[in-house]
Amino acid sequence: MPSPPTAIPSRRVAFISCSKMAAGRTKSAFGNKPGRASIPIMLAAGNTIMDLKALPNGTFVFGGFQPDWGSIDPAAGERQRHLSVDAYSFRAKDKSHFRLGTNGESLGFTPLYQSPRQFQVPTRQLRLGASNDPAAQADAFGLKLSDWNDTPSPQLNGQALKFLQQYEYSYSVDIATEARVLCWVPNWTLYCADAQGQLRWQQPCKQPPCASKSTQKQVVAAGCGDGCIRYYRFRDGQPLLTIFLHPDDQRWVLWTPSGYYDAAPGAEEFLGWHVNQGPDRAAEYYPLSHFRDTYHRPDVIDLMLETLDEAEALKQANQATQRQRSTLPITSQLPPSVRIHSPRDGAETDREQILLEYQVHSPNGETITGIRIAVDGRPVSVERSIKPVGERLSAQVPIPAGASTVSVIAENRHGAGVAATVQVLRRKPEPVASTVDIRPVLYVLAIGVSAYQHADINQLAFAAKDAEDFTTCLRRQHNLLYRSVEIKLLTEADAHKDNILDGLDWLVQQTDSRDVAMLYFSGHGIQDNQGNFYYLPVNADPGALRRSALSQGDVQATIRSVAGKIAVFMDACHSGSLMHPLTARSLPPDIAAVVNELCAAENGAVVFSSATSREYALEDARWQNGAFTKALVEGLSGKALANEQGKITVKSLDVYVSERVKELTSGKQHPATVYPPNVPDFPVAVRG
Numbered sequence: 001m002p003s004p005p006t007a008i009p010s011r012r013v014a015f016i017s018c019s020k021m022a023a024g025r026t027k028s029a030f031g032n033k034p035g036r037a038s039i040p041i042m043l044a045a046g047n048t049i050m051d052l053k054a055l056p057n058g059t060f061v062f063g064g065f066q067p068d069w070g071s072i073d074p075a076a077g078e079r080q081r082h083l084s085v086d087a088y089s090f091r092a093k094d095k096s097h098f099r100l101g102t103n104g105e106s107l108g109f110t111p112l113y114q115s116p117r118q119f120q121v122p123t124r125q126l127r128l129g130a131s132n133d134p135a136a137q138a139d140a141f142g143l144k145l146s147d148w149n150d151t152p153s154p155q156l157n158g159q160a161l162k163f164l165q166q167y168e169y170s171y172s173v174d175i176a177t178e179a180r181v182l183c184w185v186p187n188w189t190l191y192c193a194d195a196q197g198q199l200r201w202q203q204p205c206k207q208p209p210c211a212s213k214s215t216q217k218q219v220v221a222a223g224c225g226d227g228c229i230r231y232y233r234f235r236d237g238q239p240l241l242t243i244f245l246h247p248d249d250q251r252w253v254l255w256t257p258s259g260y261y262d263a264a265p266g267a268e269e270f271l272g273w274h275v276n277q278g279p280d281r282a283a284e285y286y287p288l289s290h291f292r293d294t295y296h297r298p299d300v301i302d303l304m305l306e307t308l309d310e311a312e313a314l315k316q317a318n319q320a321t322q323r324q325r326s327t328l329p330i331t332s333q334l335p336p337s338v339r340i341h342s343p344r345d346g347a348e349t350d351r352e353q354i355l356l357e358y359q360v361h362s363p364n365g366e367t368i369t370g371i372r373i374a375v376d377g378r379p380v381s382v383e384r385s386i387k388p389v390g391e392r393l394s395a396q397v398p399i400p401a402g403a404s405t406v407s408v409i410a411e412n413r414h415g416a417g418v419a420a421t422v423q424v425l426r427r428k429p430e431p432v433a434s435t436v437d438i439r440p441v442l443y444v445l446a447i448g449v450s451a452y453q454h455a456d457i458n459q460l461a462f463a464a465k466d467a468e469d470f471t472t473c474l475r476r477q478h479n480l481l482y483r484s485v486e487i488k489l490l491t492e493a494d495a496h497k498d499n500i501l502d503g504l505d506w507l508v509q510q511t512d513s514r515d516v517a518m519l520y521f522s523g524h525g526i527q528d529n530q531g532n533f534y535y536l537p538v539n540a541d542p543g544a545l546r547r548s549a550l551s552q553g554d555v556q557a558t559i560r561s562v563a564g565k566i567a568v569f570m571d572a573c574h575s576g577s578l579m580h581p582l583t584a585r586s587l588p589p590d591i592a593a594v595v596n597e598l599c600a601a602e603n604g605a606v607v608f609s610s611a612t613s614r615e616y617a618l619e620d621a622r623w624q625n626g627a628f629t630k631a632l633v634e635g636l637s638g639k640a641l642a643n644e645q646g647k648i649t650v651k652s653l654d655v656y657v658s659e660r661v662k663e664l665t666s667g668k669q670h671p672a673t674v675y676p677p678n679v680p681d682f683p684v685a686v687r688g
Contacts, residue, residue, distance in 0.1 A: 042072050043079055067226055087227025088114075088247055090210040095149075095172045098211030099133040104219040104305050107229060108133050109211070111247070119245060119252075121305060123614050124264065126249055127667075136174035136213045143182065143195060145173050156182070156197045163191060163199040172212045172222075176234070190222065190237060203237035205230070219305065233308050241304050244270055250612070250672060253288075254301050256310045259330070261288060262298035265595040265609055265672035273330055284363075289600055290335050290415060294326045296531070296593055298613075321529040334363040335417035336410040341392065343406075348425045349399075357394045358420065360410045370411040373397055374419075376404050377604035377679030378513060378563060401428040407678045409602050416602040421678055439483040440564070441515045445503045446471045447490045449523040449538045456542055462619045463522040464491040466571065466629035470520050473633045474685075481647065481686040486510065495523075496539045500550055504558040515564035516684065519555070519605075522629065525572030525591070533594045535572050552594055559598060559605045565682050567650060568598055571610040571617060571628050590614070592672075599674040606650050606679060608632070608657065609672045618665050627669055631660035638687045647683035650675070 045064025052062045055071075059080065063069045068084035089112035090098060097116070099108035108131020110116045116130040138145040148154035154161050154170045161184075164170070168189065175182045184191035190203040190212075205224065212222040219240065220232045231241040245252045251267035261271065272287040288295065299321065303313035318325055342357040343349075362368055373381040373395055381395055397406060404426070407419040448467025450460040471487045478485040488503050511517045524536040526545070534540075534549035541548040559566055570591060592613035599607045610617045610628035619626040625633070632653075634640075640648045640656035654673040661671050675681075 042074070042077060044070065044072055044082075046084055065225070085227060086247060088112075088223075088245060089227065090223030091225070092211070093149075095211045096135040098172075098213055098221075098223050099131045099135050100213035100215055100219075100221045101133045102215055104215045104221065104231065106131065106133055107221065107243075109223060109229075117245075117249070119243070121241075121243075121254070122302065124252060124254075124262065124612075125615070126245055126252060128249070134213070136172065136211070138173050138175065140175045143175050145175070145182065148173050156193070159197060161193065161197050163193065163202075165189070171210055174212055174214050174220075176214050190220065190232060192220075192234075192237060201237045203232055203239070218308065231305070240308065240310070241301070246270070250670065256300065256304060256313075258310060259291075259295050260297040260300045260310075260314065261295055262301045262613070263288065263296070263592060263596065264612055265592045265607070266599070266674040267592075268292075268596050269677075275331060275334065284334070284337060286334065286418065289596060290417070291330065291333060292593070292597065293415075294328075294333065298590055298593075321531075323530065332364060333414045334366075335415050336360055336362040336366065336368055336412050337417050338408045338410050338420035340406075340408060340420045340422050343422060343424060345422045346425070347422070348427060350427050350429075352426070353396045353398050354406070354424060355394060356397045356406060356408070357392055358408050359392050362410070362412055366412040366414070368410055368412055372407075372409045372411070372416075372602060374407045374409070374601075374604060374678065375399055376565070377407070377601070377676050378565060379560065379604075380513070399424055399426050401426050403680075405678045405680065407601060411602075416600070419601040419678055437483050438514075439481070441511075442474065442477060442482040442485045442518065443507055443511050443515060443564075444471055444474055444485070444487045444518045444520065445490075445507045446487065446518075446520040447495050447500055447503070447522070447535075447537075448520075449492060449495045449536070451492055451538070452524070452536065453539050454541055457524060457536065457540065460523065460619075461621070462623075462625050462629075463571070464495075465624060466522040466626050467491050467520060469625060469633055470522075470569070470629055473636050474518070476637075476688060477685055480688060481683060482516070493538060495537050497537045497548060497550060500537055501554065504554065508558055508561045511562050511564040511566075513563045516682075517562045517564055517566040518569065518684075519558070519566065520569040520571075522571040522626065525570075525594075527590060531590070531593065533590075552597065556598060556603060559603045565606075565679070566604070567606045567608065567684060569608045569632065570594065571626055595672065595674050599676045601676050601678050604676045604679055606676070607674050608654070609674075610661075610669070612670045612672050615669060618669050620664075623664070627661045627664040628657070628671055630664065631657040631671075634660060636685045640685075642687050643683075646687045648685040648687070649681045649683050651681045653684060 044062050046066040046068050048065040049062050050065050052060055054060055058075060059071050059073045061071045066084050070082035071080045073080050090109060091112055097110035105121045107119045115128055118129055118131050119126045144157055146155045148170045150169055152169050173184055182193055184193060188205055190205055192200045194200055210223050210225060212220060214220045214234060218234050220234055222230050224230055229243040233240055239257050241254060241256060243254050251264045253261060253263040253267045253270050255261035268288040272285050275284045277283055299317040300313050303316055307313045338358055338360055340358045343354055360368055372379055380397055404424055405421050406424055407421045409419045410417050446467040448464040450464040452459060471489050475485055488506055490499050490503060507517050521535050525533060527533050528545055533552040534545045536549050590613055591609050595607045595609045598605045617626060623630045635653045635656040641652045642648050658671050661669050
């Protein structure tokens, strides 16, 4: 049979064993036809079904081109579940929306049915607005491409290009601005040809590119069908960098072919390592966060578009920070995993405790160094003794009335594994009259430093006042949401390291499982050459950070140990010289890494950050505050949206602070709030 003259979607049929039921993959559905049996039509994927499998229970699972996946139940005649990607689409018919700066550092694009956006790779800033960068060109330097848009037969200067494979369609083209070389993006493959139409190189694409643009012989960028933007080296098509920008316009992640990455607060969840366990076991998935110490390398990302070579970028970054390259393969760095046997997810009980039964698996036989059990993200049991791998373990776990999330996290020398979780509902008993006040106590440790003692540390205008205003606002919650509000305020001369460490101990010792803790920092933050974050007390010495500054590890240990719910407020971007009318707390440390660490499941803190990565935190004499604290105080004082009971939750406070700071700073500052996966929304204030 001759090949069809044009490409068509291939069909794939799956049959259910011992059944007359079959389903097929196609781009369109079929209905009843005269003389034939009735064929049921069921909505499945949002676009072409790329794969289809029959399951033993009589249902089908499918994967779609959108991309999406789901399952359908033929017996019920309906789709059981459907999950589509939450990503930008670059599939606009007008490919000129996709733009690339001459040095490759700036991107412009217009997602399907949305407004134009811009992204700056060096600063990691995503902004609304049209780009002035050049668009792709199909007619330049005496070269003209025709019949290329969604066709299998594009032409160069009237001659057919013959290197496309059967059924391949051209989606996007560009002619380089310096040499007579064109970059070619048909379906599933990236091609580069010379001025005579001869193929120079080709690169398989993991997803079909929808738009592309090349720079001056340096890089090619392609907006792909999975919502990612991929960079390739112009001279040979070598993959360089992949960028995923989330449609919330706040979260992003960039990574190299070997997995070195940089991520915005809350964006590490978008990427991870898929590790096969052999043919007889399901594969394991490990989020990026579990290899943060090795692979979180924003310095490597910064050098990728300069060196155009991952190995060279890593070498230069290591030399600059005096870091040693890790030679340990990813399979030798795996944390343990946990499987919960009982209770089942969604279990209900009338008891105040549940019997938790679980099993720990440690890859490569690594020793288990710790097991943490948490309810709604807060620790209820911590075992530090060595546990036998593979044996079923158990614990009695107290749970509150209502719905709660029970988590088990195991650790080995490589760190904490993915939390195994189950949802449990404890039915609430009939209310009885009681004179006992069951409201929580709020414990607040607030630290603010403006007047630093060391001559090399720039002074701040309002950091100490920010801490004072934050605590003043929370004192008003006494006898409202909270039975009592207990505050330890450390500012200026009182905010030296010893006092801060004592304050952290106080927070751990005082807060029980029913209470709420808040930890507030305002002042300078700094990172050492190894990427370790330090908050600078009033007596900090930049030349002796480990001795004089508060380490991220100190904060992390406190958060892990606090029994009650905890929220952390970070306004610790180190400052520079004063500028009118806004004072820039100059080039900040990589606060995204700090936030992502503190909100990890094993730590369990909701973290509010004053600004995103590589962004200035601003203060203004008109406010007598930093923008972040001004918005916080306003939100906690009643301007944040409250629920029906008049309570302001962490999520409603997040919404208010985010919008208010952008308004105050005319879009120059973007706060970020990140929630641990096992911590539900909870109230932090009530309108008076």
